């Protein structure tokens with residue numbers, strides 16, 4: 037007995053040890069694909085940047101990515117977050133990279149870690165910490181010793197952290213791939229011959245860190261072996277890497293585009309994304325990454341640009357708040373399933389492509405045991421019917437059909453089977469919230485930020501200083517102050533001022549006299565501001581602001597900002613001009629309130645009251661967390677420009693006063709090449725608005741307030757308003773689902789789940805289906821708002837019956853769906869009867885969930 041139990045103990049210990057020691061896998065590559073554990077893989081990846089959401093959101097985002105069919109999560113590493121001060125590292129909270137990587141591993145997905153450490157990413161200064169700029173003799177992103185020392189140190193630091201936690205695949209972890217640098221090839225010419233030396237150095241530096249997994253460089257045609265050069269863009273089907281031994285990889289497929297303050301909102305139709313992805317796999321690609329899969333929020337002062345907005349929604353498959361954006365999410369999910377059905381054929385061989393006519397291309401992956409085909413119609417207008425292997429196929433313009441057995445179409449990129457959703461934001465007036473609270477005082481209080489110099493840290497300099505060199509980006513704000521003696525009686529004159537950007541406000545004798553604002557394309561400003569001077573001494577205070585530091589372009593780090601001149605008083609009574617540029621100015625970095633830590637709500641200086649439309653005002657109030665757990669946003673309609681903090685955490689810059697141009701928006705077709713300005717909405721409106729479509733289209737100024745930053749009651753909200761606003765108009769809103777919709781035609785492919793590799797079952801009579809599912813497990817379909825089989829018109833939210841409609845659609849949908857979380861309804865005349873013979877029919881449905 038004793039012997040048996042000892043043996044039992046030893047065996048159990050061994051089993052336990054085996055369970056905790058993960059086995060490392062080899063990750064290599066060849067000309068077809070990444071090879072993981074000896075197997076070539078077709079991989080679908082998506083970008084989620086960990087600091088653009090909160091740690092409590094991470095598991096949900098990762099889980100939804102998995103449900104959406106991703107194999108890999110990609111993230112950049114943000115150097116300036118982790119090392120804000122040289123040698124002082126921070127990996128807490130939203131910066132907990134190790135935790136993020138481990139959560140991805142827990143979900144069974146891989147990681148692509150793009151260390152950079154230059155990352156671009158619409159991130160402040162491209163991810164570089166500002167202190168780098170001040171190292172004597174440094175030139176960033178080139179063959180420069182001081183820079184290379186720092187780049188290597190940080191890269192090695194991150195690799196070391198990952199190794200210590202066994203996070204590389206070679207150690208049993210999820211990281212299968214890493215990136216060094218970022219799109220250097222786009223701008224390397226400007227760095228002259230040193231660029232080549234630098235890129236070779238970067239390649240060997242990265243390789244020497246010995247991660248056991250491949251490195252990539254994106255947009256770097258000359259990436260030295262063994263680094264894989266990869267493609268970024270809206271389309272990458274024409275890309276061939278620089279060696280026959282490297283696979284074709286697409287590291288950034290932009291799912292939309294980023295938003296700038298003062299710009300309209302870009303979006304990218306899913307049919308076009310699907311087309312681009314299918315074309316890529318059709319033409320030999322095996323790794324594709326959505327940039328972004330979840331864009332999220334640029335909290336705090338993390339945006340780059342300049343002028344990048346606080347929302348980084350990106351029109352991504354998961355919206356800013358983490359909810360699936362439908363039908364984008366669902367349609368791509370189906371596409372991934374279709375591609376995975378072809379994986380064996382895709383990794384086995386190279387494609388053979390033939391033309392089936394003008395703008396029609398068939399690509400076949402065929403071996404003795406397997407065959408998969410892609411049929412593409414790249415015509416931007418004309419649908420086509422083609423013959424392939426003796427069968428006829430209808431190919432809508434700008435679409436790809438996927439045939440996992442070289443015969444049956446499981447998916448066409450232009451035909452959306454997935455449901456659409458309408459989400460809206462329901463307002464809760466902040467005052468109601470406050471009255472509902474019996475706890476902390478509901479009153480507003482405020483502090484006026486002094487105009488001009490108020491801090492003991494102010495200093496004087498002859499002439500005008502460049503802003504970034506002066507503030508080191510410790511604050512958005514730099515005061516430039518001067519006094520001028522006017523010999524005249526009251527006189528009207530003009531202050532002519534030029535600045536590298538990004539925004540300036542002029543105060544004359546304490547009053548706001550005018551502002552000048554740059555934009556994302558040209559941040560510089562040059563403005564004539566009418567000024568009234570009184571006799572004697574006049575105080576001119578110019579508040580210059582940055583709105584996120586530049587993140588892209590050769591030598592972007594030395595672009596500079598602030599009032600570099602000239603500053604001139606023109607049109608004085610005697611006809612003269614006074615050039616103030618080289619006079620002695622007084623400077624103050626940042627606001628007095630910033631130095632006093634007002635953003636946390638601390639200080640004894642708060643005065644009860646709520647002045648409206650006052651420039652340079654700090655506001656404070658308290659509130660209870662709105663009920664429920666739906667995503668929360670604050671609607672800042674009525675405010676001008678500033679920053680908002682909740683319990684000391686910055687939700688980001690706000691700027692409802694900056695209106696997008698009135699032109700440039702129009703209905704855009706998914707057909708034809710996409711560009712970042714092709715599909716825009718919200719012209720003539722503030723940039724960071726959300727459309728709340730019901731009967732009326734309402735625009736709200738939405739800023740994400742993470743739930744995890746709130747406690748049930750007594751939350752402190754602080755705003756710094758720069759130009760004047762009305763805080764009584766602001767309100768909390770929560771995101772709710774308004775409708776689920778679907779429209780599927782008789783000609784759509786069958787649900788991919790019903791695809792069977794078994795040829796005999798595949799022949800069974802099957803029909804395309806409408807599939808509807810409420811997002812939350814405890815919800816059911818509570819009403820059928822619309823159902824029509826025939827030729828229904830319109831879109832989700834405004835469907836109408838067409839001339840042809842069956843009489844039983846509503847009752848069939850009611851019977852099939854009411855009271856259930858999800859339902860499937862076949863789209864065919866055998867179910868609905870045939871209301872118009874010979875006409876192509878579809879089923880359109882809109883339901884609500886409760």
Ligand code: GAL
Nearest residue numbers: 155156157158218219268294
């Ligand atoms: C790419 C860059 C990304 C991001 C993207 C635009 O050029 O690599 O970091 O900036 O453009 O969203």
